[in-house]
Amino acid sequence: MSYTPASADQLLAIKVNAGIAGLAAHERYAAAEPELVEAIVEGIGAFAAGEWAPLNRIGDTEGARLENGVVRLPDGFAEAYRAYVAQGWNAIAGPVEHGGQGLPFALACAVLENLGTANLAFSLLPILTVGAVEALEHHGSAGQQATYLSRLVSGEWSGTMNLTEPQAGSDVGALRTTATPIGEGEHSGKYRIAGQKIFITWGEHELTANIVHLVLARTPGSPEGSRGISLFLVPKFLPDADGTLGQRNDLRAVSLEHKLGIHASPTCVMSYGDHGNCIGELVGRENDGLRAMFTMMNSARINVGAQGVMLAERAMQQAIAYAQDRVQSPRAGSPDRAPVAIIEHPDVRRMVLRMKALTEGGRALLYYTAGQVDRGTLGDGDAKARADLLVPLLKAWGSDVGMEVSSLGIQVHGGMGFIEESGAAQHFRDARIPPIYEGTNGIQAADLVTRKLPLDNGGVFAALMAEMERDTADAPALAGLVKDCAEIGGWMLRDASLDDRLAGSVAFCTMCAVAVAGWQLLRQARAVEAGEAPALAETKPVTVRFFLERIVPEARGLLASATGGAGLLYQLDAKALGG
Numbered sequence: 327m328s329y330t331p332a333s334a335d336q337l338l339a340i341k342v343n344a345g346i347a348g349l350a351a352h353e354r355y356a357a358a359e360p361e362l363v364e365a366i367v368e369g370i371g372a373f374a375a376g377e378w379a380p381l382n383r384i385g386d387t388e389g390a391r392l393e394n395g396v397v398r399l400p401d402g403f404a405e406a407y408r409a410y411v412a413q414g415w416n417a418i419a420g421p422v423e424h425g426g427q428g429l430p431f432a433l434a435c436a437v438l439e440n441l442g443t444a445n446l447a448f449s450l451l452p453i454l455t456v457g458a459v460e461a462l463e464h465h466g467s468a469g470q471q472a473t474y475l476s477r478l479v480s481g482e483w484s485g486t487m488n489l490t491e492p493q494a495g496s497d498v499g500a501l502r503t504t505a506t507p508i509g510e511g512e513h514s515g516k517y518r519i520a521g522q523k524i525f526i527t528w529g530e531h532e533l534t535a536n537i538v539h540l541v542l543a544r545t546p547g548s549p550e551g552s553r554g555i556s557l558f559l560v561p562k563f564l565p566d567a568d569g570t571l572g573q574r575n576d577l578r579a580v581s582l583e584h585k586l587g588i589h590a591s592p593t594c595v596m597s598y599g600d601h602g603n604c605i606g607e608l609v610g611r612e613n614d615g616l617r618a619m620f621t622m623m624n625s626a627r628i629n630v631g632a633q634g635v636m637l638a639e640r641a642m643q644q645a646i647a648y649a650q651d652r653v654q655s656p657r658a659g660s661p662d663r664a665p666v667a668i669i670e671h672p673d674v675r676r677m678v679l680r681m682k683a684l685t686e687g688g689r690a691l692l693y694y695t696a697g698q699v700d701r702g703t704l705g706d707g708d709a710k711a712r713a714d715l716l717v718p719l720l721k722a723w724g725s726d727v728g729m730e731v732s733s734l735g736i737q738v739h740g741g742m743g744f745i746e747e748s749g750a751a752q753h754f755r756d757a758r759i760p761p762i763y764e765g766t767n768g769i770q771a772a773d774l775v776t777r778k779l780p781l782d783n784g785g786v787f788a789a790l791m792a793e794m795e796r797d798t799a800d801a802p803a804l805a806g807l808v809k810d811c812a813e814i815g816g817w818m819l820r821d822a823s824l825d826d827r828l829a830g831s832v833a834f835c836t837m838c839a840v841a842v843a844g845w846q847l848l849r850q851a852r853a854v855e856a857g858e859a860p861a862l863a864e865t866k867p868v869t870v871r872f873f874l875e876r877i878v879p880e881a882r883g884l885l886a887s888a889t890g891g892a893g894l895l896y897q898l899d900a901k902a903l904g905g
């Protein structure tokens with residue numbers, strides 16, 4: 327139940343979709359030379375497959391446990407995390423001035439992709455830490471950066487993200503945790519935090535010396551709703567300015583959730599300030615917390631879209647191995663009546679190719695988005711805006727791909743897929759969370775049609791559509807999908823009511839994501855044809871063709887859902903729907 331790192335396809339995506347050579351042409355990313363890029367992709371692949379993948383199963387069966395306030399993980403996790411930190415993998419894209427390597431985000435994505443394919447639940451720990459680094463890098467004070475960043479960059483300390491409360495899920499503005507200024511004494515200028523957060527990923531554990539909680543809370547008299555939210559840095563242990571750990575802060579994990587999947591990731595109910603003495607520092611400006619948290623959420627959303635790719639890769643590899651081995655019936659269309667491996671049957675072929683095409687499409691979209699983020703970091707405003715547009719597409723569709731592919735993985739296994747022993751079920755259970763957290767996929771689609779589509783009066787969307795239109799003339803179905811997306815986008819911007827836009831948002835989001843993924847796969851196929859990635863010369867043209875000829879036309883079939891409007895959805899009132 328191990329796996330082989332998808333290094334060749336990752337390298338192709340990093341080259342073609344992220345455009346690593348263009349990034350390395352800038353001084354900031356000059357170190358991202360081809361040899362280093364290859365060394366990173368192959369090195370992290372070997373590390374993840376060798377050290378983290380073997381813990382995936384035990385992480386699922388034993389999971390994280392809370393014992394007397396301490397989170398215990400199965401044997402091997404602490405050593406595997408130490409090895410990860412010691413080898414410097416956490417620091418790949420971290421700021422150089424704080425001990426990071428300052429490499430492109432696209433390479434950090436490759437690191438996380440490998441870790442998450444090996445062990446999704448475990449990979450949430452570095453994903454959140456990397457998000458915390460970004461939030462502090464952009465919004466922290468010089469003092470906060472000096473104390474916290476180098477330790478978060480190395481992975482010596484970990485980060486968490488605390489938004490959710492029982493009454494405040496998708497509606498973050500409903501949160502009630504409070505932050506009261508401290509006027510005098512040792513902690514003068516800081517805040518006392520009080521409240522309860524739920525579903526906090528890796529909220530408590532002992533793999534790192536300190537845990538840096540980034541907590542959204544309200545200061546006294548702050549405006550209602552999301553305009554009155556501030557961001558606070560709340561460490562488990564209060565450090566001195568030089569980072570020496572001092573007193574334990576007044577915060578604790580009350581309980582761990584019992585979940586469908588990602589059992590090795592402790593999902594904590596966190597209580598802050600039981601004894602009135604939980605100390606936090608304001609990050610950025612008061613009442614500006616959501617904007618600061620969004621810095622963290624954007625990269626987290628990309629990484630959650632990537633989780634779909636991670637699980638899809640793992641599930642696909644396992645299903646293919648099973649399909650090559652399991653023998654059932656002769657192939658119906660063959661004169662040979664000897665039973666064959668199930669991979670010889672047309673419907674299993676369909677499933678396997680679909681799994682491959684969706685996984686590679688998700689990866690192409692992931693690295694394309696990451697490359698746009700990197701260009702944005704280099705000062706390209708158009709690329710930054712395009713990345714903003716792509717984030718909900720990747721988060722929603724990428725995580726949907728994880729679900730579909732891991733479900734197909736079970737189907738390929740037949741009855742054995744439903745039996746936990748086979749391991750296929752774990753991927754499916756783990757894959758159910760990415761469409762929910764980091765803003766549900768419904769919320770992503772709403773973000774697309776209410777915030778991203780209108781960016782620059784629709785200019786950001788129109789530029790993407792125009793570029794795809796120019797570049798897809800040799801792929802008629804894809805060109806048709808691009809035209810559909812452009813027309814629906816125009817209708818949504820000009821004519822559709824808000825209800826109609828939201829009613830069609832999920833279908834529209836899928837159509838746009840499939841269009842961009844198909845376009846990026848087409849670019850991969852051209853590069854392979856031109857001699858890039860010879861190891862993929864045989865498979866890539868076939869998976870791309872499958873994507874363009876089977877998956878793209880299905881996405882075009884969503885047109886009616888995208889444009890059908892809200893009328894039918896409200897024909898029955900809420901009571902009648904339950905009757």
Ligand SMILES: Cc1cc2nc3c(=O)[nH]c(=O)nc-3n(C[C@H](O)[C@H](O)[C@H](O)COP(=O)(O)OP(=O)(O)OC[C@H]3O[C@@H](n4cnc5c(N)ncnc54)[C@H](O)[C@@H]3O)c2cc1C
Binds near residue numbers: 593766
């Ligand atoms: C395993 C796990 C780990 C998590 N980790 C973290 C973490 O580390 N930090 C953290 O802060 N949170 C975390 N979360 C919380 C997660 O982000 C929320 O569960 C998620 O945002 C959804 O909120 P909710 O559960 O309250 O669902 P609700 O907001 O109640 O949504 C329920 C349904 O209604 C839909 N819905 C709600 N509002 C709207 C609307 N306005 N328009 C359209 N549809 C809507 C949703 O799409 C969803 O389908 C985690 C959750 C889980 C399960």
